[in-house]
């Protein structure tokens with residue numbers, strides 16, 4: 435409302451306009467006329483010797499308007515006011531205002547009559563007095579003063595609407611959650627993604643806010659907590675799909691079809707009526723993307739649009755840690771001449787990444803069912819397979 439406030443203040447406080455003048459705020463009910471008028475009065479009233487606010491509304495009587503007015507500007511008791519005739523009231527209003535430089539607000543004026551009733555008793559000492567009218571109808575201010583500047587309030591833009599709605603939705607818990615992300619965009623988007631699956635439920639947001647331990651924000655732990663929370667919130671099937679990212683090298687972009695093929699082969703994808711497994715898996719991926727846990731990458735530079743995806747390296751760390759904990763998958767990056775490090779006999783899924791082909795004693799891993807390898811060099815793929823067969 436800053437622009438509107440300044441415009442009205444400009445008029446109210448314009449020292450070159452000595453004559454009493456009127457300014458109006460016009461717009462439908464609920465548009466913010468009263469709010470704006472209050473704000474303006476707060477800022478301007480110190481510059482007037484007297485300020486009066488009259489709630490006019492649809493049902494009013496001349497007497498009640500005048501008495502309301504006098505109640506605010508004189509020390510007359512209610513009883514005394516009630517005994518006064520309309521003519522006496524009118525005269526008292528005039529007398530009281532005569533020597534003043536006043537600001538009068540007539541809020542929510544529905545018809546032109548109000549002005550006809552009051553204006554003859556509002557003296558003009560040419561000392562910069564002002565009347566501010568708020569109304570739904572343009573003809574009210576036109577009748578009051580055809581030269582009166584009108585401020586027609588506008589509706590909020592899409593962005594402003596969203597800002598206001600989200601402020602109102604969960605004012606405290608929402609702000610608290612945002613603050614505790616420590617200004618880190620990754621934490622904000624992941625947490626936002628998580629909250630978007632909760633719908634606008636205050637209870638759910640509160641639970642999220644309470645789950646996080648905030649004290650440790652300095653070392654980025656909060657971020658990890660937030661990421662872990664988002665992971666914990668995933669449905670079981672999505673957890674498996676997400677953990678599978680640990681099998682990829684860090685910052686690796688995997689082709690979406692390839693990834694989906696792997697999920698399906700692993701049996702992570704449930705069979706839904708009328709859908710292929712791949713279609714269902716595509717939904718899973720979409721949900722992870724929506725939760726901002728997976729980033730979709732589209733490369734349109736070549737003749738075929740290449741769609742792949744990856745996860746943030748902090749999330750990758752999370753998957754690796756979680757894998758270790760639950761024994762879901764063992765992922766090893768192998769440097770130069772190092773070999774495969776000691777493998778636990780319970781390993782079911784193994785992913786190796788490096789620049790060489792590797793060997794290990796397959797008897798040490800009798801439960802192995804999945805073997806993924808990422809070779810960062812040109813090798814003879816047949817040789818790798820022969821090694822693989824010989825190994826078992």
Ligand SMILES: Nc1ncnc2c1ncn2[C@@H]1O[C@H](COP(=O)(O)OP(=O)(O)O)[C@@H](O)[C@H]1O
Nearest residue numbers: 435461462463464465466467468469470568598
């Ligand atoms: N720009 C704004 N920003 C935030 N809230 C607003 C804004 N304008 C109006 N409101 C809110 O909308 C409601 C209606 O405003 P109000 O001033 O009473 O409208 P009007 O007087 O035009 O009928 C109030 O609760 C007010 O706080």
Ligand SMILES: [Mg+2]
Nearest residue numbers: 467468469542
């Ligand atoms: Mg109003």
